[in-house]
Amino acid sequence: MDTTVADPLVGQVLDGRYRIESRIARGGMATVYVARDIRLDRTVAIKVMHAHLAADDDFVRRFIDEAKAAAALSHPNVVAVYDQRTDGEHVFLVMEYVPGRTLRDLLSERERLGPRAALEIMQPVLAALGAAHRAGLVHRDVKPENVLIAEDGQAKVADFGLARAETASKMTRTGVIIGTVGYLAPEQVLAGRADVRSDVYAAGILLYELLTGELPHRGDTPLAVAYKHVNEVVPPPSAAVPGLPPQVDALVSRATSHDPAQRPQDANAFLAAVAEVANGLPPGIDERLADQLDGHNATSVLPTPAPAPVSDGRTAVYDGAAIPPGATRTMAPGGIPPAGPHTAPPRPRGAGDRVIGALTGRYVLIAIGTIAAVVLGWAVWYQVSGQYEHVPNTIVGMTVSDARSTLQGKGLTVQVGRQKVYSDRVSKGRVARTDPAPGTRLTQGQAVTLYESKGREPKRVPDVVGKSQSEATRTLRDEGFTVGQVRRASSQSVPKDHVVSTSPRAGDMQSPDEPVGLVVSNGMTMPSLVGQNGEDAADQLRGMGLDVKVEKSKDGSRPPNTVLSQNPPAGTAVSRDDRVTLVVNKKDCLFGDFLCDEGPRRGGGDDEQLPIPTVIGRTFGEARQALESSGFRMRVGSRRLGDRVIGQNPLGNAPRGSVVTVWG
Template identity: 65%
Template sequence: MDTSVADPLVGQVLDGRYRIESRIARGGMATVYVARDLRLDRTIAIKVMHAGLASDEDFVARFIGEAKAAAALSHPNVVAVYDQRSDGEHVFLVMEYVPGRTLRDALTEAGRLGPRAALEIMQPVLAALGAAHRAGLVHRDVKPENVLICDDGTIKVADFGLARAESASKMTKTGMIIGTVGYLAPEQVLQGTADVRSDVYAAGIMLYELLTGRLPHQADTPLAVAYKHVNEVVPPPSGAVPAIPRRVDELVTDATSHDPARRPEDANQYLAEVAEVFGGLPRDFDRRMEEASHNSTSIFASPPGAPPQGHTAVLDAPFETMPSERGPRSRGDRVLGALTGKYVLFAIGAVAAVILGWAVWYQTSGQYDHVPSQIIGMKVADAQRKLEGGGLDVRVAAAVYDDHVHKGMVAKSDPPAGARIAKGETVTLTPSKGITPRAVPDVTGKSLDDAKQTLQSKGFTIGDTSSTPSQTVGKGKVVGTDPAAGEKQSPDKPVDITVSSGMSMPNVVGANGDAAANQLRSMGLNVKVEKKKVDGKPADTVISQDPAEGTGVSNGDDVTIVVNKRDCIVDAGPFHIGCNDGDPQQNIPVPNMTGRSVSDAKKALKDSGFEVNVTGFGGNTVRFQSPNSGEAPRGSTITLVKGP
């Protein structure tokens, strides 16, 4: 715990809820504290962004977006992100508190790990990365410092999404290479781009470091290290620790290929390969290897160069005989102290016998003394073939919904992945039905792009898009979805969208003029009414329209109808001739303006012959109208209630 400097945040309460209790660590991007959630009464971790980053609006926006993506990850090997908040100048994350230490601490203490121990740690790390990769999230900063070992031994990966926000911000401002340079994939150095295979590369580097106690590329400056990532291949770890098996070497060299296409396609595939090699190593492999390092003679070459500072020589040269006194020896001393040819041959034979014993064990005991972890997320048929090929019986149970495994893939197994099992026993596989169904959001009336964005933000995929005429929804706007809004569906199934191809001009010829005008106004059209006397046609009826029936129209378009005038009559007054063109007491149709803007609604109603009264609080949309249908006397008042 970093307590070397008094921290002004310790003791403060952020956002009125999180009391900072102590500082854990300070990094280049943020400071991490232990805090207390006063509302839920639990211990949590708070990661507070440094002031320089918190004042960068682009960074904060990117950080919030990535934090949301990280918060969506729910996996036992991922440090959970609970919330993202800001309090004044402090932008911070609320995260799960993981008591324990980092993998860096453990590696520093041990010097290096045996192959089986290293692969055992890599599996939960890759499982966490695999969950992120399935969710479309790239970590971008895989290293031992971001791997936490809980007090109960659980492995958790931290800082999902944060590296991307920091990297993009700094790349924009400085053009520099950002990231922990010892783990950067060549494409990150050359193009500044990263995808899931860049995480695989970093995981391969970390495996090399666990096996050897050192990074494969070392130099005096970060730039020189980056140059090596681009121009030099990562050597097999057996070059530093000769007893490492060839298949473990291949796990490192395959993952760190310069060509991303030659690496495992994501962390899930890499996990499958790691688990398979792990299952093929004897349970006591590391102990045998350590014993051999103490008991065998110097038949293997020592690693090149001096042992790294802080590592014991026995860890860096496990098969070298350790003299009782270590001191400078001349070449002559080494020659005089060397074994004779007879003893060298004897030692070679002994080691060959050990290797042969391991090979016999591998062939006779089989790879399936445990349920392989890589079957989770595998196609059911593939998992079934793999298990049956290992001498196990397989039963397939009814499918269940699973928010982390795609439909048709293995969601869980019984016994669970990693459990010990003998040949001939039964493994029950449970397929995934897909992600748990959720309600389809209502996107009616939205543009197609906005509708797609809304659906995708809720986790749904977009299916087919079709169009249909609509008398109520404007052209280019969404008429509806399949499934309909409010219905529940698994996001694994696509949502189809129907878009309005526009309204179609109805046929109003022969209809009452007032009724026709109000029908067209209800469609959002601007109606011009012309009067014309045509003999033989009923008075007050539409005798022609423009545009014609079936023509596509949109909200705000101008239309014209021609209404037959009434016959002229002579008033009681002398010589006064006029036309009764509209009885003030006549009932006329009321157009429904609900959902229209207040200004458009007022104009349409006044054009129809009504007075308008507007009430309500805020907004500029008609939410309620009285009366909203039927007929009302010409000149009567229509009440509109507006709202947001």
């Protein structure tokens, strides 16, 4: 664990949820930490992007898109992606924490692996890559550092899609090939493009490294290594480790072909070949090869010379040990007999001649059989080549037009299914599945039906009405939805900048690939009150939660006790507790105001109906002040779960002095 440098993030809580506990490692693109998910009470791994990458908007956008695609992978050999978040300047990924070590650590400890052990590790790695390839994902950075070995021995592949996000960024680095150059396929070096067959090439390099303990191409600079990938073939592993089976050499050779068309067409095809070779290996091969390499120099594995056999016509005997004819023998360096004549003990000529004759006849028959098998295999291939094709595994995840072109280029007929299907792995508008399935062998002209994705399975839209716009957006994103069009509208009951409604409505089913629209409150709109009864106008404004100030003025042309003017004017957006002023008309009084006839008045008494202020969303103190200033009494309900009012009864109008019950 990397603890050599004090890390300022250790001890912090990201996004109010993930407490950073320690640093695991630091790479070229990110730093990885062990963290605690406070909400779910579990240990996770947090990968925090370096600041120079997090400042690149294009990189962050691509990184988030790739993280979403990687999160859709569900496979026991893939490190699960739980979440992607941004907290200030920190852009980070939340992943499954896999206690253990990397394949690089294992390789450093053991130097190299036997063929059976190497193929056993390759199988879960290729299974993980195969799952990605079926989902239309390309890893682009297959290497021992990205293979984690759990404490129970299970292998898991990490960092799906992250290399793509980096190489696609607008960022440039002069003189540097972005990526792990030791595993780059020739097409990545020459054209900067990669597909599933590029992952197969990198997996072939990984297999070579597991078998030999070193990379096939080495150089003083990354550019020199990249040049070798383009201009030199990968040598057979047996050139570095004599004794490796030829079928293992063939696996590496085919996977690392310069021509992508000559490689296995995806990780699933490579996995099938690896499994077949692994099943055919003789028992104990790893141990025998290890003993051979540990006990002797690699250049001393030679056919056993015949210094002085004593034969019974069936078995040759050397130094008292019986060895079958044609066997090989390991000699220590310097054990090769010097060239030149030597005197051999006499032997019965007839017996030796019979042994040589038997061996010669056997080899002739083997050679004839081999030639016949090659000719027969070539003839069968010649007859059937071009008649069969496979549905490519890369079709799933393509656009329908690209999939159609690919299949028609292989001589297959293409149909598009009438019904679209939901898919949690494939984006809307792309191919979600095919009939027959990818990998199926078809004859030329046979039909393949493509089914287009409708996006992810529908789920219920959460209720965010009454929440602030930022809180509503966060809630929707936590549920997997995105926010679509945001419209603003006036509301007499919902506070300003809070959500009035959603489209679709809360509780409706909708695919997370479809955005959720929001209607956000602009607050209340000042009504037109000029000409109305002054007391009625003041009560209406108090019912809206506004602070009303009434001023008197005189206008002989207007009825007394009517509103002459208002401030702010009608149509103005107002919020609760805003101050509004009403100017109400009065008459000149000959003997003082107490004898003035102010004109028609509103009916009085206990049965007078007044508008009840809406206090939902206010604190209990604010609600009490608004209700009592409007002529009502307030009672708090028995359940009080928060500090703000979430409901009231009654609503509308009620007699002066009525009790209004509120609860929160």
